[in-house]
Amino acid sequence: xxxxxxxxxxxxxxxxxxxxxxxxxxxxxxxxxxxxxxxxxxxxxxxxxxxxxxxxxxxxxxxxxxxxxxxxxxxxxxxxxxxxxxxxxxxxxxxxxxxxxxxxxxxxxxxxxxxxxxxxxxx
Amino acid sequence: xxxxxxxxxxxxxxxxxxxxxxxxxxxxxxxxxxxxxxxxxxxxxxxxxxxxxxxxxxxxxxxxxxxxxxxxxxxxxxxxxxxxxxxxxxxxxxxxxxxxxxxxxxxxxxxxxxxxxxxxxxx
Amino acid sequence: xxxxxxxxxxxxxxxxxxxxxxxxxxxxxxxxxxxxxxxxxxxxxxxxxxxxxxxxxxxxxxxxxxxxxxxxxxxxxxxxxxxxxxxxxxxxxxxxxxxxxxxxxxxxxxxxxxxxxxxxxxx
Amino acid sequence: xxxxxxxxxxxxxxxxxxxxxxxxxxxxxxxxxxxxxxxxxxxxxxxxxxxxxxxxxxxxxxxxxxxxxxxxxxxxxxxxxxxxxxxxxxxxxxxxxxxxxxxxxxxxxxxxxxxxxxxxxxx
DNA sequence: GTGGTCTAGACCACA
DNA sequence: GTGGTCTAGACCACA
Numbered sequence: 001x002x003x004x005x006x007x008x009x010x011x012x013x014x015x016x017x018x019x020x021x022x023x024x025x026x027x028x029x030x031x032x033x034x035x036x037x038x039x040x041x042x043x044x045x046x047x048x049x050x051x052x053x054x055x056x057x058x059x060x061x062x063x064x065x066x067x068x069x070x071x072x073x074x075x076x077x078x079x080x081x082x083x084x085x086x087x088x089x090x091x092x093x094x095x096x097x098x099x100x101x102x103x104x105x106x107x108x109x110x111x112x113x114x115x116x117x118x119x120x121x122x123x
Numbered sequence: 124x125x126x127x128x129x130x131x132x133x134x135x136x137x138x139x140x141x142x143x144x145x146x147x148x149x150x151x152x153x154x155x156x157x158x159x160x161x162x163x164x165x166x167x168x169x170x171x172x173x174x175x176x177x178x179x180x181x182x183x184x185x186x187x188x189x190x191x192x193x194x195x196x197x198x199x200x201x202x203x204x205x206x207x208x209x210x211x212x213x214x215x216x217x218x219x220x221x222x223x224x225x226x227x228x229x230x231x232x233x234x235x236x237x238x239x240x241x242x243x244x245x246x
Numbered sequence: 247x248x249x250x251x252x253x254x255x256x257x258x259x260x261x262x263x264x265x266x267x268x269x270x271x272x273x274x275x276x277x278x279x280x281x282x283x284x285x286x287x288x289x290x291x292x293x294x295x296x297x298x299x300x301x302x303x304x305x306x307x308x309x310x311x312x313x314x315x316x317x318x319x320x321x322x323x324x325x326x327x328x329x330x331x332x333x334x335x336x337x338x339x340x341x342x343x344x345x346x347x348x349x350x351x352x353x354x355x356x357x358x359x360x361x362x363x364x365x366x367x368x369x
Numbered sequence: 370x371x372x373x374x375x376x377x378x379x380x381x382x383x384x385x386x387x388x389x390x391x392x393x394x395x396x397x398x399x400x401x402x403x404x405x406x407x408x409x410x411x412x413x414x415x416x417x418x419x420x421x422x423x424x425x426x427x428x429x430x431x432x433x434x435x436x437x438x439x440x441x442x443x444x445x446x447x448x449x450x451x452x453x454x455x456x457x458x459x460x461x462x463x464x465x466x467x468x469x470x471x472x473x474x475x476x477x478x479x480x481x482x483x484x485x486x487x488x489x490x491x492x
Numbered sequence: 493g494t495g496g497t498c499t500a501g502a503c504c505a506c507a
Numbered sequence: 508g509t510g511g512t513c514t515a516g517a518c519c520a521c522a
Contacts, residue, residue: 007312007320011521025226048522082226089223090236096219097240100212102148103205107241111234113213117220118230134497160509171499176511184307189376193506193509197376257512271471283494294514299496316494316521328472335469336482342465343486346458349394349451353487357480359459363466364476380506417507 001028004045012047016055021064024078025085035065035073124151127168135170139178144187147201148208158188158196247274250291258293262301267310270324271331281311281319370397373414381416385424390433393447394454404434404442 002019004012023029035041038056042049056073059065064081065073100110125142127135146152158164161179165172179196182188187204188196223233248265250258269275281287284302288295302319305311310327311319346356371388373381392398404410407425411418425442428434433450434442469479 006314006317009313009315011315013521022225051522054521085222086226086228089219089226089228092215092219093233093236094240096212096215097237099208101241102145103209103212105209105212107238110216110241111237113216114220114234114237115230117217118224118233136497161511162509171501172510173500174498177497179510190378190510191375191507192378192380192511194375195509259512268471284496285494294516295495296515297513300512302495313495314522315496318494331468332472332474335465335472335474338461338465339479339482340486342458342461343483345454347487348391349455349458351455351458353484356462356487357483359462360466360480360483361476363463364470364479382506420507423506 002041002045004047013051013054013058016045016052017058020055020059021081021085024064024075025082027078029075031075031078033075034071035075037072125164125168127170136174136178136181139168139175140181143178143182144204144208147187147198148205150201152198154198154201156198158198160195248287248291250293259297259301259304262291262298263304266301266305267327267331270310270321271328273324275321277321277324279321281321283318371410371414373416382420382423382427385421386427389424389428390450390454393433393444394451396447398444400444400447402444403440404444406441 001023002016004015004019006012008015020029020035029035035056036044038049038052041047042052045052056065060067060073062081064076066076067073097110124146125139127138127142129135131138143152143158152158158179159167161172161175164170165175168175179188179190183190183196185204187199189199190196220233247269248262250261250265252258254261266275266281275281281302282290284295284298287293288298291298302311302313306313306319308327310322312322313319343356370392371385373384373388375381377384389398389404398404404425405413407418407421410416411421414421425434429436429442431450433445435445436442466479
């Protein structure tokens with residue numbers, strides 16, 4: 001379910017955070033479902049448990065997971081996550097528009113490109 | 124001319140690389156003009172000369188600066204840089220479109236936001 | 247495995263880059279095998295870790311090594327490296343042919359020499 | 370007569386040494402003809418006289434130029450220079466053959482390439 | 493443990 | 508003066 005690219009420059013714990021977020025967004029991990037335990041996921045991915053723990057801690061701090069003592073980690077509210085991610089996308093878009101304008105890209109060219117990308121099939 | 128954020132997670136040498144790229148893109152540093160020397164910029168920014176050297180070396184490898192031994196560093200072809208940066212912006216845009224689609228953002232909403240950002244004044 | 251000439255005009259980090267490239271070409275360092283750590287190689291060669299780091303960084307930029315944060319450096323695709331090196335040899339050969347022609351060396355003499363060198367045993 | 374590439378990584382004094390050698394090899398500077406003075410060449414090329422002096426000193430040490438006190442620098446024996454350059458070309462060729470063999474290039478491929486380069490027009 | 497960044501300071505080649 | 512290399516040593520993120 002979670003695939004890690006060990007050759008990536010992105011830290012493993014960040015990759016786990018993002019993969020879990022995506023699984024929640026896509027509904028594969030529904031709200032209040034139980035996450036695999038730190039140990040079992042560490043074994044499954046052949047990763048140091050400290051690294052899994054770090055990812056879970058971050059997800060908990062973000063309010064995306066919640067911990068029940070003695071029972072484990074559970075998926076929180078997915079709407080919150082989706083709203084936050086949408087905002088992040090728009091924030092990035094704003095930055096990108098600025099960069100593009102500095103480079104002399106016209107609004108029309110930018111929109112044309114965007115529509116182009118929108119039409120493409122995604123794998 | 125170059126402002127460094129010492130608190131940033133982004134390494135100092137990367138900040139310098141990006142600031143110099145921007146100054147070239149904006150035409151503030153025209154082609155074939157001489158860059159400040161490694162030592163003088165180090166003093167000006169209160170940074171170790173090695174760090175400046177690292178930034179200049181990267182800019183040289185990217186073909187953005189060229190070095191004349193014993194004379195200094197000079198600005199190279201700015202068109203090359205701008206073309207590369209434009210491509211980078213479009214690549215980022217494509218990624219962003221994919222992210223947005225996964226989050227259920229509609230094409231129309233995306234374009235509306237983009238037009239909004241385009242109208243804003245920039246500092 | 248790696249021998250450095252401290253008297254050479256060639257910088258130490260370049261010597262390391264070339265030695266590593268040769269060990270990969272010869273198959274002594276197979277793809278995906280782990281490189282010695284920056285620190286251990288520094289101790290082994292009695293060289294400052296920063297210098298090893300510089301060599302490894304260059305090899306990574308060339309796509310010859312890949313780095314996994316917190317784990318180490320690993321050998322990448324050797325075919326890519328070999329193809330690039332072959333091209334470099336032919337490019338040098340072309341330059342050499344031009345130089346030879348300017349000096350009045352005949353094509354026949356050049357080929358005779360080349361065949362001679364080819365027959366020699368190499369250590 | 371001498372063209373310097375100020376953007377080259379090759380030091381200017383080395384460029385001068387090589388250009389002068391080439392002019393002698395091609396017979397443009399015949400034996401016993403007088404070289405331009407350090408000062409006049411410095412003015413002509415807009416270069417620091419120290420740099421010209423360094424080039425001339427090297428050429429004298431190589432026996433390619435000779436100095437007559439109070440009169441200036443003169444071109445020496447060109448045969449000596451040509452013989453030495455030929456040897457240098459063959460030495461480089463030997464190194465190249467070794468590199469090629471290590472890379473798995475066949476003798477036939479190497480000779481074929483060489484003949485190819487030999488046929489090409491030169492500018 | 494691993495690599496990555498940075499400082500302080502030295503010494504070199506080159507112009 | 509200019510850039511380039513190297514050492515010694517510190518501190519950080521990551522696994």
